[in-house]
Amino acid sequence: MRSFLHIVTFIILNFTADCGARAHVVYKSIGEKAHLLLKDHRNITTIRWRKDSKLIAILENKKPDTKYPEKYHIHVSDNSLFIHNLTVNDTGDYKAQIGQWEEEVIQYKLIVQEPVSIPTIDVKHDHLNTSSVCHILVKCSADGDSVTYDCDSQHCTLKNATSKRVNFTINYIDPGVLECTASNRVSMKQSSKHTIKACTEKLLTPSKSFSYIYILIITICCTLVFVVLVSCSIKLSYNSRKKEQNEVTYRDDKSVSTVYSVVCKQPRTDTPAENNAAENAETSVYDVPSKCARVSRCDNDDSIQNDDTHTVYWKLGQTLEA
Numbered sequence: 054m055r056s057f058l059h060i061v062t063f064i065i066l067n068f069t070a071d072c073g074a075r076a077h078v079v080y081k082s083i084g085e086k087a088h089l090l091l092k093d094h095r096n097i098t099t100i101r102w103r104k105d106s107k108l109i110a111i112l113e114n115k116k117p118d119t120k121y122p123e124k125y126h127i128h129v130s131d132n133s134l135f136i137h138n139l140t141v142n143d144t145g146d147y148k149a150q151i152g153q154w155e156e157e158v159i160q161y162k163l164i165v166q167e168p169v170s171i172p173t174i175d176v177k178h179d180h181l182n183t184s185s186v187c188h189i190l191v192k193c194s195a196d197g198d199s200v201t202y203d204c205d206s207q208h209c210t211l212k213n214a215t216s217k218r219v220n221f222t223i224n225y226i227d228p229g230v231l232e233c234t235a236s237n238r239v240s241m242k243q244s245s246k247h248t249i250k251a252c253t254e255k256l257l258t259p260s261k262s263f264s265y266i267y268i269l270i271i272t273i274c275c276t277l278v279f280v281v282l283v284s285c286s287i288k289l290s291y292n293s294r295k296k297e298q299n300e301v302t303y304r305d306d307k308s309v310s311t312v313y314s315v316v317c318k319q320p321r322t323d324t325p326a327e328n329n330a331a332e333n334a335e336t337s338v339y340d341v342p343s344k345c346a347r348v349s350r351c352d353n354d355d356s357i358q359n360d361d362t363h364t365v366y367w368k369l370g371q372t373l374e375a
Contacts, residue, residue, distance in 0.1 A: 076146065076162040080238035083168070087136040089147055089161050101150045102127065102134045110134060139165045168240035169219055170195050172233045176248060189248055193221045193233035204231065204248070 081087050089102075102110040102125070110119040110127045117127040126135040136143060147161040172195040178188070191202045191209065198216040202209040202223045209223050209231070219235050226232045232245040 076160045078162045078164065080164050080166060081139050082239035083139060083141065083165060085139050085239075087139060087143070087163055089134040089136070089149070089159075089163075091132050091149055091159055093158070097132055097151050099152060100127075100132045101155060103148045103150065105145045106148075136163070141165050141167070164238065166218075166237055166239045167196075169235045169237045169242050171242045172221070172235035172244050174231065174233050174244055174246040176231075176246060187248075191223055191231055191233070191248075193223055193235065195219050195221070195235035195242070 079087060079089070091097075091100075099113045100111070101108060109121065110117065110125045112118070112127045112129065112132055115129055117129060119125045119127065124137060126137070127133070128135065132149070134147065134149070142165075144163055144165045147163055148157050149159045150157050172193050175192040175194070177190040177192070187206060189204050190212070191204050193200055193202070196219050198219040198221070199214075200211065200216055200221040200223070201213040203212050204210075204223070204225075206229075207225065209225075214221075219237055222234045223231060226245065229248055230245055231248050232243055234241060234243045236242070
């Protein structure tokens with residue numbers, strides 16, 4: 054009956070310890086040393102350390118006993134456990150039990166990880182690129198995990214992540230300089246890359262094509278302006294010449310003057326009837342006189358009064374015939 058009570062008590066204590074004890078997670082890197090402490094180490098005569106329920110070390114009456122001395126060591130002063138030269142195989146659950154009934158007083162979950170490797174940065178150009186904004190796809194990789202960010206000239210936005218063991222962050226540390234940080238629980242590594250050159254190379258092609266278009270437009274505009282100026286110059290020259298010709302013609306017209314002259318005719322010895330007919334007859338001669346036209350003098354002034362008077366017009370330079 055007594056043994057039965059001991060068994061029941063042992064089960065209850067273990068159940069209570071399992072419910073009350075909370076595992077403390079400890080991360081360590083390969084090659085490091087882990088130190089598992091007790092919260093209260095006073096008045097403890099017997100302590101056992103187990104890994105995954107397997108006894109690895111015991112301290113009884115201040116006498117330590119370990120199964121693997123090169124790996125495990127119990128510190129007598131505080132009953133803590135040291136684990137040396139950690140490997141991935143040392144990952145597991147560690148428990149400290151005290152007393153005859155092996156009451157669990159603390160539990161640790163030890164996770165041993167490899168240090169993260171230096172991340173690599175791959176830069177690809179995004180289809181969102183324009184002539185004024187450069188978008189790049191930045192992929193940061195380390196230890197089989199990776200993330201992809203979409204970055205402009207100032208900010209980065211997460212697009213895709215396949216990270217399970219490694220945490221990544223990407224940000225600008227300087228204008229045009231991206232830094233990728235890869236980390237896990239035991240280490241952190243960084244690498245950086247310049248992106249200004251990548252954006253410049255991407256944006257050079259469209260800028261060249263646009264520059265060619267601008268040059269073509271400027272050339273066409275200059276040609277049109279030149280043609281308009283030449284046309285205006287030719288028209289002004291033509292109008293000026295025409296105006297000069299009109300002024301010369303006008304001056305020539307003004308220099309022409311009309312001179313009226315009296316022509317003297319010799320007296321006739323016709324019959325009275327003929328004289329009357331001649332008197333009644335009207336004779337007009339039109340001519341353009343010259344500037345130097347002279348009026349013919351009559352041999353006898355008296356005969357001028359007796360003769361008929363005729364108006365004559367003649368052309369300048371034409372010889373007057375009597």
